[in-house]
Amino acid sequence: MATGRTHRPATRSRGIPEATVARLPLYLRALTALSERSVPTVSSEELAAAAGVNSAKLRKDFSYLGSYGTRGVGYDVEYLVYQISRELGLTQDWPVVIVGIGNLGAALANYGGFASRGFRVAALIDADPAMAGKPVAGIPVRHTDDLEKIIKDNGVSIGVIATPAGAAQQVCDRLVAAGVTSILNFAPTVLSVPDGVDVRKVDLSIELQILAFHEQRKAGEETAAGDGALPAATPRATSADQGPDGDVPAVMPA
Numbered sequence: 458m459a460t461g462r463t464h465r466p467a468t469r470s471r472g473i474p475e476a477t478v479a480r481l482p483l484y485l486r487a488l489t490a491l492s493e494r495s496v497p498t499v500s501s502e503e504l505a506a507a508a509g510v511n512s513a514k515l516r517k518d519f520s521y522l523g524s525y526g527t528r529g530v531g532y533d534v535e536y537l538v539y540q541i542s543r544e545l546g547l548t549q550d551w552p553v554v555i556v557g558i559g560n561l562g563a564a565l566a567n568y569g570g571f572a573s574r575g576f577r578v579a580a581l582i583d584a585d586p587a588m589a590g591k592p593v594a595g596i597p598v599r600h601t602d603d604l605e606k607i608i609k610d611n612g613v614s615i616g617v618i619a620t621p622a623g624a625a626q627q628v629c630d631r632l633v634a635a636g637v638t639s640i641l642n643f644a645p646t647v648l649s650v651p652d653g654v655d656v657r658k659v660d661l662s663i664e665l666q667i668l669a670f671h672e673q674r675k676a677g678e679e680t681a682a683g684d685g686a687l688p689a690a691t692p693r694a695t696s697a698d699q700g701p702d703g704d705v706p707a708v709m710p711a
């Protein structure tokens with residue numbers, strides 16, 4: 458699932474480029490799988506393949522973390538999990554609110570992967586008075602009237618928007634005014650936020666459209682090959698296209 462560009466300079470204050478930050482979750486996912494299999498060390502080539510990233514890029518990325526691995530041994534899996542988690546701020550608990558508890562919001566609320574990654578769903582918020590108090594994923598839905606109080610009481614800095622597009626900007630404005638500084642937006646609309654607020658956008662239909670583009674290109678190549686023509690010179694989508702590493706714009710403007 459691809460998400461959108463943050464409103465931040467290309468390089469973070471500690472000198473880690475934004476593109477490296479965007480790849481850290483890919484490494485972490487691959488390392489977590491190794492850790493679960495009790496694999497003690499991993500080479501840069503193995504980890505790069507598991508993360509779908511070029512190994513030279515991986516070594517460069519890890520150099521920003523001060524992690525160089527040991528020649529002939531590779532990287533210590535557990536230590537790298539710790540280092541990346543720390544860099545991503547995952548060693549602390551992040552209370553998150555989800556606004557808009559319809560099909561998508563309820564599915565997100567039910568997703569067990571947040572808690573295991575350090576994100577605690579502090580509240581579910583919806584504008585429909587009929588939903589107030591009803592439990593979703595074991596959490597009673599709160600009405601939007603309480604939004605500001607919920608944010609303040611729980612020290613929430615991350616908000617997830619899963620409302621219809623027409624409501625998203627207004628919800629975003631309220632979240633930001635209440636102190637939220639990071640927003641994950643699922644609504645198909647471009648949000649305006651002040652400086653200092655990060656917005657990441659998730660749009661599965663855009664991802665599908667990109668895949669459709671590649672499918673169409675593959676079909677065109679096969680037709681050309683079937684016609685006895687030379688194979689098309691244009692490279693097809695590769696594993697490098699699966700993330701921020703690739704040439705497909707997985708990163709969408711917020």
Ligand SMILES: NC(=O)c1ccc[n+]([C@@H]2O[C@H](COP(=O)([O-])OP(=O)(O)OC[C@H]3O[C@@H](n4cnc5c(N)ncnc54)[C@H](O)[C@@H]3O)[C@@H](O)[C@H]2O)c1
Nearest residue numbers: 557558559560561583584585620621622624644659660661
């Ligand atoms: N990014 C993706 O890949 C993706 C996938 C599916 C849906 N979506 C988008 O997610 C959003 C939700 O989709 P859905 O199928 O869950 O819709 P839905 O109609 O089932 O749910 C929307 C919920 O938002 C609530 N709501 C409306 N206005 C609100 C407001 N001002 N404040 C708080 N809550 C409000 C409604 O009461 C409802 O419960 C839509 O914008 C949809 O386009 C995105």
